[in-house]
């Protein structure tokens with residue numbers, strides 16, 4: 481993948497569309513995320529091609545996480561599929577977590593996260609490890625965490641229900657009994673919008689239940705029409721900001737528009 485002027489690596493619709501057609505084969509392979517770590521810049525390594533869009537997406541996700549998790553001061557948190565560490569760093573630096581461990585199966589992405597977080601890593605507040613959520617995470621520490629957060633990882637890491645159940649069980653085991661698992665993932669069967677996993681919300685919740693997780697709260701975000709228009713290439717920030725804000729406000733005001741939001745936030749408690 482070649483870097484483009486804005487460093488995003490895939491700034492035209494056609495390239496993104498081609499990626500879409502082969503996504504089932506590529507998104508689940510660490511080599512794909514390794515190549516993104518070098519071909520793109522900033523948050524585009526783990527998120528959308530446009531970093532103008534990513535700044536708004538990141539802020540919106542942080543507001544949702546803040547509302548869902550509340551005060552995390554002093555808690556040990558594991559960030560599964562942490563990418564280049566934007567959420568790991570935020571939890572440690574701005575939310576007062578005691579320790580945050582970021583896990584990702586792409587070594588180049590882990591290296592980038594360590595590089596970007598060098599002060600936090602040196603202080604011991606943050607650690608990044610290479611680990612595969614489907615293969616198993618017990619080596620990281622069974623029951624060692626108060627909370628686990630998983631953003632946009634299961635939907636690319638898991639190809640089917642069996643893999644989702646394995647991943648769910650692996651993450652649940654990292655969290656102590658009474659601890660929480662928060663998922664913020666694109667969840668739907670739509671052939672156009674889904675990442676790799678073609679499962680609906682009920683199947684996600686059933687897989688979590690099978691792993692001893694009970695649903696506590698749910699929310700959603702990501703007004704799809706705005707994302708399709710603005711996430712691919714960098715357009716003027718005031719324009720993107722206006723459209724993004726309007727789309728997300730519309731979702732908040734009109735629950736019946738839920739089918740137009742693909743990202744679901746689910747918070748579970750480990751009961752077993």
Ligand SMILES: C[S@@+](CC[C@H](N)C(=O)[O-])C[C@H]1O[C@@H](n2cnc3c(N)ncnc32)[C@H](O)[C@@H]1O
Nearest residue numbers: 513526561562563584585586612613631632637
């Ligand atoms: C869409 S990115 C999201 C990154 C980050 N959570 C964020 O929201 O900024 C998905 C990440 O999941 C990682 N990933 C995919 N499959 C994985 C697996 N089986 N085990 C661990 N990480 C995986 C990828 O390497 C990538 O960094």
